[in-house]
């Protein structure tokens with residue numbers, strides 16, 4: 001279960017002046033929101049004054065999530081990684097959706113590299129009212145040439161607003177990449193057994209978070225993490241190694257063990273974001289389609305097994321789509337169904353004889369119905385069911401005859417049409433009689449599946465065919 005922090009304990013460390021700078025009327029209100037992890041500590045500016053230095057450190061320690069939150073930045077965008085308080089989503093919720101980075105290498109022809117960066121930047125998929133996008137670019141050094149790497153990092157940074165991951169085990173190459181960036185905080189990939197000291201020096205000098213890499217060896221990963229913390233690098237990301245095929249079981253087990261140690265055993269050496277590299281699926285001689293498919297399922301499995309950041313190679317929509325949709329579904333707040341604003345929607349160019357329908361404000365239902373009503377001229381009343389679907393809302397008393405009648409009144413639909421007929425979802429048939437009584441409108445019970453709505457309107461509303 002998540003570590004509960006008491007608002008009183010937080011309040012006792014705040015300045016207690018009720019100055020309102022944080023946007024809350026009182027320090028206690030701010031403390032309550034901090035305990036619920038709904039606001040950032042940074043909003044309390046007075047806390048960062050010298051006189052509260054000690055309290056600030058105590059608050060940071062008190063509020064430290066089981067998995068540290070690491071921030072990666074470009075001059076205009078920030079991606080937050082980790083920051084998990086719980087092992088399982090239903091225990092609270094997951095914050096900071098798994099960041100997805102698309103890889104380019106410094107040996108790609110420049111035009112091809114920039115084209116890939118642009119496709120990653122422009123990737124957008126509309127899904128139940130939300131835009132699903134990608135987050136970062138990982139620039140890999142394959143050439144081994146510091147100058148070439150630095151030049152390519154600069155070009156990539158000029159071509160995208162997305163924050164970067166710089167990938168090389170060579171400190172000279174890494175320094176060249178880091179020095180090519182301005183006003184940025186890239187993620188350094190990676191420190192390993194052979195280079196940890198030089199990489200730690202770079203992380204400290206440039207103020208960047210650092211990935212600790214020990215593929216397949218959790219003991220080494222822990223040992224390196226301990227060493228780096230003692231050396232003074234506080235913001236770490238762990239790479240326990242990603243293996244496809246016969247190594248998949250070990251990969252999944254390692255990710256799970258690390259997250260369990262962080263969340264359930266409060267093990268400080270495991271309490272950092274986890275980096276997965278499904279891009280490893282591109283090794284070997286298989287067909288690129290098979291590689292992209294493997295990468296996609298590996299990414300999906302690792303989102304489910306606690307990966308906080310993924311490095312992918314494919315930019316093909318078909319292979320990225322399952323990854324971004326799964327991520328969206330996993331990172332929804334489980335106590336807040338995805339919903340849309342209730343109210344009246346005007347579809348097409350309805351007139352006074354056009355059909356009137358109603359549905360619930362559960363986003364998935366709403367967007368499905370809207371899609372099925374495309375090309376029609378009609379009115380749709382979206383009833384506030386607190387984000388529940390039709391069947392659940394009827395069963396749970398959130399979709400009632402009174403609510404439908406209320407929506408008819410409040411939306412003013414009576415003034416827009418001359419008839420008094422409303423089409424209900426098929427799954428709300430149970431409340432149709434009562435709705436007629438309460439509203440005075442005739443209810444035509446529509447199909448259970450809204451894909452049949454066009455046909456239904458044609459036959460039952462217009463009496464055609």
Ligand code: SF4
Pocket residue numbers: 014015016017018019020021022023024025026027028030031043044045046047
């Ligand atoms: Fe209290 Fe800080 Fe908010 Fe001011 S900004 S009300 S001191 S919590």
